Amino acid sequence: MPTSLMINGERRTSNRDPMTPLIDVLRDEFLLTGAKSVCREGVCGACTVHLDGRLAVSCLVPIGTVEGKDVRTVESLAMAGELSPLQQVMEQHDVVQCGMCFPGILMTLTSFFQAQPNAGRDEIKAALVGNICRCTGYERLVDAAVTLTKRS
Amino acid sequence: MADSVADATAALTDDGCVPLAGGTWIMRASIRGEAQSRRYVGIGRIPELNTIDVKDGEIRLGACVTHARLVESFAGLAQWNGLAAAAGAAANPAVREMATVGGNLSTQDFFAADLPPALLSLDAAVELVRPGGTERLSVGRYLDVRRTLEPGALMTSIVLPRRPMRTGHARLPLRKAGDYPVAIVSMAAVLSSDGRVDVIRIAVGSVEPAAGRWTELEEKLLGRPLDPDTAHEMAEATADTFTGRDSVEAPGWYRVKVLPALVRRATQAVLSSR
Ligand SMILES: Cc1cc2nc3c(=O)[nH]c(=O)nc-3n(C[C@H](O)[C@H](O)[C@H](O)COP(=O)(O)OP(=O)(O)OC[C@H]3O[C@@H](n4cnc5c(N)ncnc54)[C@H](O)[C@@H]3O)c2cc1C
Ligand code: FES
Ligand code: FES
Numbered sequence: 335m336p337t338s339l340m341i342n343g344e345r346r347t348s349n350r351d352p353m354t355p356l357i358d359v360l361r362d363e364f365l366l367t368g369a370k371s372v373c374r375e376g377v378c379g380a381c382t383v384h385l386d387g388r389l390a391v392s393c394l395v396p397i398g399t400v401e402g403k404d405v406r407t408v409e410s411l412a413m414a415g416e417l418s419p420l421q422q423v424m425e426q427h428d429v430v431q432c433g434m435c436f437p438g439i440l441m442t443l444t445s446f447f448q449a450q451p452n453a454g455r456d457e458i459k460a461a462l463v464g465n466i467c468r469c470t471g472y473e474r475l476v477d478a479a480v481t482l483t484k485r486s
Numbered sequence: 487m488a489d490s491v492a493d494a495t496a497a498l499t500d501d502g503c504v505p506l507a508g509g510t511w512i513m514r515a516s517i518r519g520e521a522q523s524r525r526y527v528g529i530g531r532i533p534e535l536n537t538i539d540v541k542d543g544e545i546r547l548g549a550c551v552t553h554a555r556l557v558e559s560f561a562g563l564a565q566w567n568g569l570a571a572a573a574g575a576a577a578n579p580a581v582r583e584m585a586t587v588g589g590n591l592s593t594q595d596f597f598a599a600d601l602p603p604a605l606l607s608l609d610a611a612v613e614l615v616r617p618g619g620t621e622r623l624s625v626g627r628y629l630d631v632r633r634t635l636e637p638g639a640l641m642t643s644i645v646l647p648r649r650p651m652r653t654g655h656a657r658l659p660l661r662k663a664g665d666y667p668v669a670i671v672s673m674a675a676v677l678s679s680d681g682r683v684d685v686i687r688i689a690v691g692s693v694e695p696a697a698g699r700w701t702e703l704e705e706k707l708l709g710r711p712l713d714p715d716t717a718h719e720m721a722e723a724t725a726d727t728f729t730g731r732d733s734v735e736a737p738g739w740y741r742v743k744v745l746p747a748l749v750r751r752a753t754q755a756v757l758s759s760r
Contacts, residue, residue, distance in 0.1 A: 355513065375514045376581050389580040394513040399487060399528045464578025
């Protein structure tokens with residue numbers, strides 16, 4: 335049965351088997367390769383997207399359950415051609431290394447700052463427990479995120 | 487995807503068809519080396535399973551309420567401190583948005599689940615729709631029978647009795663956060679005006695294959711003033727009733743060994759929840 339959903343504001347239809355993980359549909363069918371498929375078990379966070387405005391690890395979302403839902407991927411953050419404030423601070427602080435974890439980290443922090451714009455260091459770290467980064471050691475990343483809360 | 491409980495139970499009477507709630511356990515079947523050949527009926531959209539209904543004597547949680555919604559609804563309310571801590575410390579933020587209460591209670595081979603001990607300590611019940619009609623079971627009973635329920639059975643809600651209790655949930659993951667807890671202690675108590683224990687329910691998770699009450703410790707604490715040191719001491723004296731399960735994360739003896747320390751922390755959480 336086909337599944338029709340909104341992805342980054344556009345209506346899309348997938349004919350994949352309903353138990354196919356959303357990450358595979360995003361990457362293979364719609365060529366949205368920002369979200370990464372790494373652990374495929376909800377641990378690393380590289381595949382994180384927003385589903386109806388809430389965080390989801392897209393490796394654990396069967397496509398058959400998202401009929402009519404609104405999916406936002408990392409590609410949606412800079413839709414107008416301009417980086418989001420979060421993306422800008424990450425770039426200014428030269429945080430990104432290999433970048434594998436980053437799409438997920440951006441989606442997690444984007445949603446987190448909407449809920450808690452004035453969060454402190456510890457809260458930011460707690461928000462990131464589901465996003466594993468092998469390169470940065472997190473500290474620089476959290477430093478950058480903190481400047482965003484101070485700015486607002 | 488079912489639109490109503492009736493749709494779901496009709497599909498479920500077909501042998502081999504099972505409910506899919508948040509999918510966070512089912513979608514990892516192949517990683518655990520299990521077959522994923524059975525049919526699934528998605529229950530996450532059924533409105534009745536997504537409501538939180540607050541009544542005078544009880545609160546009814548739809549089975550598909552997520553961990554994140556539990557935290558949003560219960561955080562900051564003293565009586566539900568333990569439940570909010572259990573739901574809010576499990577897994578990671580994205581998984582908490584997806585994983586449901588009903589799924590957490592129904593995952594038979596998941597031994598480290600946080601909500602079973604929390605709900606046991608709260609004396610919660612579950613409501614099931616079965617081919618013969620609707621039935622209410624204690625959480626403990628549900629944990630015993632969940633493996634053997636007939637096709638067509640579906641948990642529709644979890645019922646929390648409202649009592650003037652104070653509650654806490656203490657868990658020990660091996661890393662600071664993000665992995666499964668090695669052992670869990672949930673506690674709910676009613677204290678008299680002089681601080682003595684009038685009613686207490688203590689439940690342990692992750693140590694044995696199923697969560698269960700720690701009645702020996704409850705009996706020892708009844709009628710005494712509740713304080714972390716006494717609770718720790720009594721826990722040491724009765725912890726040998728548990729047989730810890732061995733796994734790659736931790737040996738069984740270790741799970742039992744940390745219980746008194748978790749009892750101390752749960753007691754501190756209970757005393758500070760007002
Ligand atoms: C990275 C990661 C970390 C995790 N860490 C923790 C943790 O620290 N603590 C913790 O407790 N959990 C943890 N979990 C496990 C997670 O909480 C469970 O996978 C989840 O609770 C299952 O809920 P679900 O809604 O996703 O269930 P599903 O995967 O949809 O279903 C699980 C099982 O329950 C059955 N089921 C679901 N709903 C019902 C119902 N209403 N009636 C009858 N049967 C039903 C299904 O048929 C299936 O057998 C973690 C998961 C991940 C991915
Ligand atoms: S690929 Fe989804 S969490 Fe790792
Ligand atoms: S930058 Fe390489 S994993 Fe995070």
